[in-house]
Amino acid sequence: MLEIKDLHASVEDKEILKGLNLEVKAGEVHAIMGPNGAGKSTLASIVAGKEEYEVTEGSILLDGEDIEDLAAEERAHKGVFLSFQYPVEIPGVTVTNFMKTAINETRKAQGLEEMPAKDMLKKIREKSELLDIDRKFLSRSLNQGFSGGEKKRNEIFQMAMMEPKLAILDETDSGLDIDALRIVANGVNKLKSKDNAVIVITHYQRLLDYIVPDYVHVLYDGKIVKSGTKELALQLEEKGYDWIKEEINA
Amino acid sequence: MELKEKLVSSFLAFENTVDVDAPVHDIRSQAIKVFEEKGFPTKKEEAWKYTSLNAILKHDYSIFPKEENALEFKDVKKYFLHDLDTYKIVFIDGKYSSHLSETTHDKIDVCLMSSALTHDKYKPVIDNYFNKVAQKDGLTSLNTAFSKEGAYIYIPKNKLADKPIQIIHFSTGKESLQLLQPRNLIVVEENSHVQIIERHQSLTSNPVLTNSVTEIFADKRAIVDYYKIQNDNETASLIDNTYIQQQAQSIASVHTFAFGGNITRNNLNFYQQGQGIDSILNGVTILEGKQHVDHNTLVHHTEPNCESHQDYKGIFDEKATGVFNGKIIVNKEAQKTNAFQSNNNILLSDKATINSKPQLEIFADDVKCSHGCTIGQLDEQALFYMRSRGIGEKEARALLMYAFANNVLESVKIPQLKQRINKLIANKLGVNIGFDL
Numbered sequence: 013m014l015e016i017k018d019l020h021a022s023v024e025d026k027e028i029l030k031g032l033n034l035e036v037k038a039g040e041v042h043a044i045m046g047p048n049g050a051g052k053s054t055l056a057s058i059v060a061g062k063e064e065y066e067v068t069e070g071s072i073l074l075d076g077e078d079i080e081d082l083a084a085e086e087r088a089h090k091g092v093f094l095s096f097q098y099p100v101e102i103p104g105v106t107v108t109n110f111m112k113t114a115i116n117e118t119r120k121a122q123g124l125e126e127m128p129a130k131d132m133l134k135k136i137r138e139k140s141e142l143l144d145i146d147r148k149f150l151s152r153s154l155n156q157g158f159s160g161g162e163k164k165r166n167e168i169f170q171m172a173m174m175e176p177k178l179a180i181l182d183e184t185d186s187g188l189d190i191d192a193l194r195i196v197a198n199g200v201n202k203l204k205s206k207d208n209a210v211i212v213i214t215h216y217q218r219l220l221d222y223i224v225p226d227y228v229h230v231l232y233d234g235k236i237v238k239s240g241t242k243e244l245a246l247q248l249e250e251k252g253y254d255w256i257k258e259e260i261n262a
Numbered sequence: 263m264e265l266k267e268k269l270v271s272s273f274l275a276f277e278n279t280v281d282v283d284a285p286v287h288d289i290r291s292q293a294i295k296v297f298e299e300k301g302f303p304t305k306k307e308e309a310w311k312y313t314s315l316n317a318i319l320k321h322d323y324s325i326f327p328k329e330e331n332a333l334e335f336k337d338v339k340k341y342f343l344h345d346l347d348t349y350k351i352v353f354i355d356g357k358y359s360s361h362l363s364e365t366t367h368d369k370i371d372v373c374l375m376s377s378a379l380t381h382d383k384y385k386p387v388i389d390n391y392f393n394k395v396a397q398k399d400g401l402t403s404l405n406t407a408f409s410k411e412g413a414y415i416y417i418p419k420n421k422l423a424d425k426p427i428q429i430i431h432f433s434t435g436k437e438s439l440q441l442l443q444p445r446n447l448i449v450v451e452e453n454s455h456v457q458i459i460e461r462h463q464s465l466t467s468n469p470v471l472t473n474s475v476t477e478i479f480a481d482k483r484a485i486v487d488y489y490k491i492q493n494d495n496e497t498a499s500l501i502d503n504t505y506i507q508q509q510a511q512s513i514a515s516v517h518t519f520a521f522g523g524n525i526t527r528n529n530l531n532f533y534q535q536g537q538g539i540d541s542i543l544n545g546v547t548i549l550e551g552k553q554h555v556d557h558n559t560l561v562h563h564t565e566p567n568c569e570s571h572q573d574y575k576g577i578f579d580e581k582a583t584g585v586f587n588g589k590i591i592v593n594k595e596a597q598k599t600n601a602f603q604s605n606n607n608i609l610l611s612d613k614a615t616i617n618s619k620p621q622l623e624i625f626a627d628d629v630k631c632s633h634g635c636t637i638g639q640l641d642e643q644a645l646f647y648m649r650s651r652g653i654g655e656k657e658a659r660a661l662l663m664y665a666f667a668n669n670v671l672e673s674v675k676i677p678q679l680k681q682r683i684n685k686l687i688a689n690k691l692g693v694n695i696g697f698d699l
Contacts, residue, residue: 060650088652100647104665110651113661118652153665170651 013038013075013209014059014178020069020234021058028054030234031070036178039206043220043245044213046231047253052213053097055231056182060094061087074178088114089121091177091208095167095184102154107166108136110154111173118174139172143199160187168199175203180211185219197222217249230256265319265441269404270298272325276408279326286379286409289393293406300400312585312617313527313556318499321469323441325408327355331434333465335362341430341463346678348459349427351413355434356442358411362430372427375412375445387416391449395477395505395533402503405475409445412476417454417484426457426676431474433498435466446476450484457676461491464498469524476504480512482536487675488514490528493521493686496551503529510536510565517674519683520547520555521690531560534596537567545574546667546683548690549582549614556585563596572603575667578614589621590631597626603633608640608666660691 014036021029028051036042046052058065059072061084071078079087102110116126127135140150143165155163164184171179181200185193200210200223212223220228220242228245230238232253237260238244248256273294280287302319303310331354342350349372352362358374365373371384378384379392393409396402413429433440450456464470480486492500500523506514520526532541547555561570576584586605607616620633640662648658664671664687671687674680 062646083655084646084649085652085654085658088650092650094650096647096650100641100644102644102647102662102665104668105661110648113657114648114651114653117654117657121652121654174651 015073015076016059016070017073018070019058019067019072021054021065021067023054023065027068028065028234029058032231032235034229034236036209036211038209040227041204041210041212041223041225043225043228044211044231044236045215045228045245045248050231051234052231053182056094056180056211056213059087059180060084060092085117086121088174089118093171093174093176093179095164095171095179095181097182097186099155099163099167101156103156105154107150107152107154107169111136111170114170115173135173139169142172142202143169144195145169161189161192164188165192165196168196172199172203177208178211179203179208180213182213183215184212185214185216193219194222217245220245232256232260265321265323266301269325270294273407276326280410281380284379286388286392290407290409293403296398296403297400297407300403302400309558309587312583313525313554315525318469318471318525321439321471323439323471325441327357327440329436330357331355331436333359333362333432333434338362338432338463338465341432341461343426343428343459343678343682346676347425349423349425351427351429353411353431353444355432355436355440356411356444370418370421370423371414371416372423373414375414375447376410378414378447379410384414384416387449388447391477391479392447393477395479395507396475396503397505397531401473401501402475405443405445405473405503408443409475412445412447414446415448415456415458417450417456419451419453421451421454423454423456426459429458429460431462431472433464433466433470435464435468435470439469440471442470442472442474444472444474446474448476448478448486450478450480450486452482452484454481455485457487457489459489459491459676459679462494462498462500464495467495467497470498471501472499473501474503476502478504478506478514480506480508480514482509482511484509484512486512486514488516489674489676489679490516490518491521491683491686492519492523492526492555494523496522496524496553498523499525501527501529505531505533506541507533507535508539508541511538512536513540513542515542515544515673517670518545518557519686520545520549520557521686522549522553523555524553526553526555528555528557528559530558531562532570533562534564534568537565539565539568541568541570542673543570543572543574544670544673546670546687547574547576547578547584548663548687549577549584550579552581554583556587558585558587560589560591561601563590563592563599563601565595566597566599568596569600570602572605573670574605575670576605576607576616577610577663577666578607578616579610581611581613583614584616586616586618586635587621588619588633590623590633592624592626592629592631594625597628599626599629599631601629601631605635606666607635607637608663609637610640657693660688660693663687663691
């Protein structure tokens with residue numbers, strides 16, 4: 013589904029990704045771990061189409077199609093979803109209206125009719141129940157005054173609404189207490205199918221107890237330096253990243 | 263001949279068209295003297311520092327309409343709020359159009375200034391209110407000198423105007439360049455309520471200059487909601503002088519939607535005369551090209567326990583320029599005043615400008631006054647966030663701008679008008695998207 017080949021990317025002439033390779037197939041869950049500043053969030057933003065980053069070499073293929081020239085919204089229309097590490101506050105736009113606009117704009121781009129209001133409401137009800145979100149919450153301005161945990165839960169609610177093909181969760185676990193973490197992870201697991209894929213970016217093994225990855229990758233200094241199965245995450249939790257740095261530098 | 267001289271010398275000709283023995287004519291005669299002395303304002307005056315009238319005063323305007331011009335409703339329907347039952351007072355090139363209007367004398371008077379100034383029936387109201395709150399600056403005096411036509415609205419005690427009133431001024435430009443000087447008088451007595459929508463619309467590419475004066479009197483516990491739609495074409499300029507006098511416990515709100523025009527200057531003045539008064543001044547300005555809008559507001563608090571709320575939002579693109587100058591005076595006696603003012607702006611281009619200036623003169627010591635002003639760009643992070651959810655760049659920008667103006671739109675009390683303003687904004691932003699924020 014997603015194929016990243018020898019990706020080099022920089023922001024303001026500073027190279028952040030230095031030849032990254034990653035392949036994610038439909039039905040898989042990949043975890044990307046790594047120390048601060050390794051380039052994890054940059055990778056997430058580049059795949060989602062943030063324009064500040066310049067891809068200098070390599071390619072990103074989604075279902076075999078190079079998406080480098082596609083705008084963020086076009087990637088979203090093709091099923092890419094990014095759960096933000098820091099969701100942006102947008103005063104004056106309610107969660108419900110934001111979702112209605114996002115879904116209908118996406119449907120428009122896909123050549124579909126707008127979703128009938130009745131279906132939209134039904135979907136909003138279902139998905140908010142899935143994430144244990146209070147109905148009152150949906151008529152509040154998007155992310156404004158939300159706690160850290162509410163913001164993250166709202167991101168996954170949006171994911172549930174958009175039903176993406178490829179979801180990238182950028183540190184969705186940060187700021188969540190254990191109960192919220194369970195709810196969020198449960199939401200993600202319910203959305204998993206053989207046709208979609210999830211990339212979980214995290215510092216900690218904790219989330220991976222709930223969203224069990226098929227593969228774990230270590231991103232360090234702009235490259236994936238080690239890949240393994242879920243046991244690798246446990247090893248990282250236990251030993252930190254220094255042994256990996258030593259392994260590379262050796 | 264310069265416009266000022268031309269106007270002063272035309273006053274004699276004007277006198278041939280009105281009853282010079284009427285008391286109101288003394289007011290006119292005095293006013294032309296004031297105008298002759300003060301003339302047009304220049305940038306040397308502090309209040310006009312950022313707005314120059316030079317370019318629009320150099321035209322050779324025709325001062326009196328020479329002929330009656332007619333318009334078919336179907337051709338101008340889009341400028342009306344036509345999906346709503348309203349009274350209508352419509353003028354074409356400064357002359358009343360009975361064809362397009364719908365007036366009433368049933369319990370309330372919704373009619374013409376020209377009748378009110380000449381018929382005895384209206385004399386008590388005219389004697390009590392005409393030119394009583396309008397100030398004596400050059401532009402207002404000029405309007406007073408030539409005051410003859412406009413809207414006259416009188417809502418007696420304990421009456422609810424049963425439907426909103428639209429005041430629309432069309433200019434056709436069929437006879438060269440026009441100077442229009444409508445004069446409106448709105449008197450709302452105790453416990454009464456009225457909603458008014460005002461619009462100036464040029465249908466020509468010839469320059470039009472409107473120097474309008476509106477006096478509004480809100481008596482005890484009266485409620486006045488006034489909406490100004492300023493979405494004119496780029497050759498039409500407007501100087502809108504509005505004076506509102508409020509008595510105890512009255513609530514007066516003025517919404518100004520400044521979406522277009524060449525030079526637009528709003529002199530919006532509230533004078534409070536009693537306790538428990540609320541004055542509300544809201545504005546949304548969205549401009550592009552070389553358009554210029556100057557909002558000059560004054561709220562004068564004279565007695566205790568009153569409030570005022572000002573919320574002006576501005577979005578400026580290309581080389582558009584804006585001015586917000588908000589003056590609040592709190593007299594020594596006006597303790598426990600709550601006066602709030604905020605002016606937030608978004609500049610979409612490097613060449614757009616906004617000059618924002620609060621002016622607080624507070625002589626009482628137990629008051630709450632706050633003012634705030636922001637100038638910024640659209641939040642790039644917010645744009646990326648929205649786009650990553652599948653909302654196109656243009657739509658995302660528009661949605662952010664809607665959200666920015668939202669609280670002002672929310673306070674519009676006529677749903678059909680709110681919908682119309684939404685549509686005007688969508689058109690301005692070039693999007694076709696049904697936000698219902």
